[in-house]
Amino acid sequence: MTKLGEVLGEKAVVGLQxxxxxxxxxxxxxxNYKGGVGKTTISCLLGYYLAEETKKKVLLLDIDPQCSLSLALGFNPDxxxxxxxxxxxxxxxDRWTRVTKTDFDKYVFPPKDSLAPKNMGIIRGAFDIDMLDIEIAKTLVKGEQQVEHLHLxxxxxxxxxxxxxxxxxVDCPPNKMFLTQAMLRxxxxxxxxxxxxxxxxxxxxxxxxxxxxxxxxxxxKMLGYVLNALNRSGGHPAGKVISQQAAERRLVRDIAASMDADERSVLKDEPKLGELPRLDVIARFLSEEGYKWSRMEFKKETSMxxxxxxxxxxxxxxxxxxMEAYRAKA
Ligand SMILES: Nc1ncnc2c1ncn2[C@@H]1O[C@H](COP(=O)(O)OP(=O)(O)OP(=O)(O)O)[C@@H](O)[C@H]1O
Ligand SMILES: [Mg+2]
Known part of the structure; x- marks a missing residue:
């Protein structure tokens, strides 16, 4: 038995490898490892809209120790x-030793927010999740390949x-914790x-x-960037304030420089995936306890x-x- 096998159990290690x-x-x-830019807001709303528009099932994963997504869906992590x-x-x-079991389903909960689409599930966050890194770091000192096994x-x-x-x-936290890296990969x-x-x-x-x-x-693969919290300028033809237009130009340049060939061909000349304005109706969605979400509210016209x-x-x-374009290329 390998040294790692002694720790994890030989069968599990073979399964992972x-x-x-x-x-x-x-x-x-x-x-984004910058905090407060709207990752949770976008994760949640994209989940709602994918579920409503496609009628297919959507699973949300809250891996952030702040547990904002779980809170937004009506859970109280406390x-x-x-x-x-x-x-x-x-x-x-110690779960990794049981990778052959398929009892993951027990961890999926329907949202408590009664206005959320029914074809959704969430794996709830936990304040203690940042302790995972400490556990992994301890075993890394001993020379184990825990990071790779967490990813697998x-x-x-x-x-x-x-x-x-x-x-x-997967709503990621604003950090590069081992779990964030593992989930990204x-x-x-x-x-x-x-x-x-x-x-x-x-x-x-x-x-x-x-x-x-x-x-x-x-x-x-990158699906494109999302611009959040746009300050709309009703009078301007592009509908955005000047400072935000300048920041977006810089963003487009940075993104264009980092795309691989597949990304370039799928995203073509439009690396942007979407955008959301900065509006109270969106802020309330995450921030206001008991807020009654409705699509009617989101359908109201603002600034033409x-x-x-x-x-x-x-x-x-x-x-x-x-996603279809990437699959067609594969
Ligand atoms: N488009 C928007 N208009 C108004 N308020 C917004 C918008 N997007 C996000 N907010 C508000 O900004 C705050 C931060 O948003 P959110 O929690 O989604 O960011 P985050 O990137 O997930 O933060 P963190 O990095 O801490 O996880 C929240 O109070 C949210 O309600
Ligand atoms: Mg967040």
Whole structure:
């Protein structure tokens, strides 16, 4: 038995090392290690719209220790004890020994928000998830390949949901924790989300380099960037304020410089996936307890520009189109 086999059990290690199968074909990591740019808002709303528009099932994964996505879907992480079925208990190292079992389903909950589409599920977040890195770091000191095994385990977990869930959206935290890295590599696609201001787009080249440095077999494909919190300028023909236009130009240049050949051919001249205005009706969605979401609210006209509802329908449609385009190339 190998040294790692003694730790994990030989059968589990062999199972993990043989995991060369493709990734879940509809898995998306929503990323940016800049905080507060709208990753959770976009993860949640994209999930709602994919579920409503396609009528297919959507699974949301909350891997952020802040648990914002779980809160948005009506859960109170304070009331969830350490032993319950959360992302923490799903990915702690002693679970990796049981990779052949398919009891992942127990971890999926219907949203508590009664207004959320019914064809959705969530794997709830846990405040303790940042402890996972400490556990992994301890074993790294001993020379184990835990990081790689965490990645293979995550990939296996996402693949398990392939038959039931057409789309999986992983709401990543604003950090590069081992779990964030593992999930990013386990997903087939990623969406960088940013606010178009100078400070927010400043870190984008580093974020893109981080993805580019992933080995080709595990590198997710970019579906395009999402611009969030646009300040609309009713009088301007482009509908955006000048400072945000400048930030977007810089963003487009950075993204264009980092695309691989497949991404260039699928995203062509439009690396943008979608955009959302900065509006109270969107802020309330995450921030207001008991807020009653409705598409009617999102359909209200503002500044004679695209409604929030139309922005989200377009975003979901583009996700579907681009996934199909990548699949056609494969
Ligand atoms: N388009 C928008 N218009 C108005 N408010 C918004 C918009 N997008 C996000 N917000 C608000 O901005 C705050 C941050 O958004 P969100 O939590 O989605 O960002 P995040 O990138 O997930 O943050 P973190 O990095 O902490 O996980 C929230 O209060 C949210 O309600
Ligand atoms: Mg978030």
């Amino acid at each position: 043989n995991m060369t199968a493709p990734r879940h074909p509809g898995s998306i990591a929503v990323i 009331e969830v004890s350490k032993t319950e079925l959360t992302i923490f208990n799903l990915v702690v190292p 385990y995550c990939k296996q977990m996402l693949r398990h949901f392939e038959d039931e869930y057409e789309y999986i959206i 386990a997903c087939a696609y990623y969406i960088p989300v940013t606010i178009p201001d100078r400070i927010s787009v400043y870190g984008m080249p580093r974020l893109l380099r981080w993805v580019r440095e992933i080995e080709p077999s595990s590198k997710p 520009q695209k409604t929030v509802d139309q922005c989200l329908v377009d975003l979901a449609e583009r996700v579907i189109e681009r």
